Amino acid sequence: DSGVTQTPKHLITATGQRVTLRCSPRSGDLSVYWYQQSLDQGLQFLIQYYNGEERAKGNILERFSAQQFPDLHSELNLSSLELGDSALYFCASSVASQGTGELFFGEGSRLTVL
Amino acid sequence: KNEVEQSPQNLTAQEGEFITINCSYSVGISALHWLQQHPGGGIVSLFMLSSGKKKHGRLIATINIQEKHSSLHITASHPRDSAVYICAAPTSGSRLTFGEGTQLTVNP
Numbered sequence: 468d469s470g471v472t473q474t475p476k477h478l479i480t481a482t483g484q485r486v487t488l489r490c491s492p493r494s495g496d497l498s499v500y501w502y503q504q505s506l507d508q509g510l511q512f513l514i515q516y517y518n519g520e521e522r523a524k525g526n527i528l529e530r531f532s533a534q535q536f537p538d539l540h541s542e543l544n545l546s547s548l549e550l551g552d553s554a555l556y557f558c559a560s561s562v563a564s565q566g567t568g569e570l571f572f573g574e575g576s577r578l579t580v581l
Numbered sequence: 582k583n584e585v586e587q588s589p590q591n592l593t594a595q596e597g598e599f600i601t602i603n604c605s606y607s608v609g610i611s612a613l614h615w616l617q618q619h620p621g622g623g624i625v626s627l628f629m630l631s632s633g634k635k636k637h638g639r640l641i642a643t644i645n646i647q648e649k650h651s652s653l654h655i656t657a658s659h660p661r662d663s664a665v666y667i668c669a670a671p672t673s674g675s676r677l678t679f680g681e682g683t684q685l686t687v688n689p
Contacts, residue, residue, distance in 0.1 A: 469625070498675070510667065510679040523675045555622055565675045567612040567631070572624040 470494065471560050473573035481581055485546040488576045492539055492560030496571065498522070499541040500561070501533055504575075505554035516541055517564045548580045584608055584672045587680035594687050600655040602683045604668035611671065613651050615642050618665040618682070627653070627666075658687045 470493035480486055492499050501513040503526075512525035516535035527533075530548075535541040545552060555575045561568035585606045594600055604613065612631040618624045628635050628642040630651070635642050639658075644651040655662055665682045672678040 500675075500677070502677075509681055510669070512676050512678070515675050523673075525676050557624060559624075563675075565611070565671065567629070567671065569629050570614060570616075570626050572616075572626065574623045577622070 469571040469573065471558060471571050471573040473556075473558055473576050475576055476574065477577045477579075479579045479581065480548060482548055482550060484548050484580075485544065486548065486578065488543040488545070488556050488558075488578075490541045490543070490558035490560075490573055492541070492558075493571045496560035496562050497539065498561040498564055498568070499535055499539070500559045500570070501527075501541070501543050502557045502559065503554050504557065505551075510557075513543070522564060545578070548578075550580050553578055553580045583678070583681070585668060585670050585678045585680045587666075587668055587683050589683060590681065591684045592686070594658050594685070596659055596687055596689050598658050598687075600658050600662075600685065600687075602653045602666050602668075602685070604651045604653070604680055606649050606651075606670050606672070606678075608670075608672050610649075613644055614669040614677070615651075615653050616667040616669060618667060620664070624667075655685075660687045660689050663687050 472491040497518045513527040515523040533543045559570040559572045615627040639656045641654040667682045668680045669677045
């Protein structure tokens with residue numbers, strides 16, 4: 468058990484819909500990272516928050532947004548969903564603000580867009 | 582060319598064999614991560630290293646910063662080691678770039 472909790476584990480929705488994925492980091496970790504893993508593109512970094520502030524942005528689409536709340540949990544919002552958004556979405560947490568701290572991954576949220 | 586590259590992409594071994602997975606990167610980095618992803622999809626961090634060598638049980642990770650190369654070794658491999666092994670490096674600040682992964686299958 469990594470200590471990182473992601474919900475929901477599975478989600479099936481239709482094109483055009485909006486979903487919210489939630490991540491609770493490990494106790495004491497200030498950084499939350501979001502990653503997308505699709506079959507054709509492997510793992511890709513989406514966005515990082517550190518102590519409530521956006522820290523780094525990767526290949527995140529404009530239809531996607533995220534935030535980190537005062538209790539440090541984070542949400543990833545995906546809107547106007549397309550078939551190609553079907554993927555595993557992972558969050559990870561770390562003590563460090565840079566990419567040099569050990570990462571603890573959640574079990575992932577599997578999104579299927581029909 | 583990807584900033585982080587792994588080889589081989591697929592590896593099949595017999596139980597007990599010594600396994601090596603390689604990772605090379607093209608930019609200066611401060612640390613490198615080795616991750617394991619099981620068939621169910623979950624990802625576990627195996628190592629984070631910035632120099633030298635780390636060992637955990639039958640797993641050994643080494644890194645040569647000058648040569649921009651890291652290796653993950655598994656000694657006395659076991660079928661339960663079957664998984665995808667991924668190296669990742671912070672190529673720009675905290676933005677991790679991932680290798681494509683190595684699918685390891687260990688047969689009994």
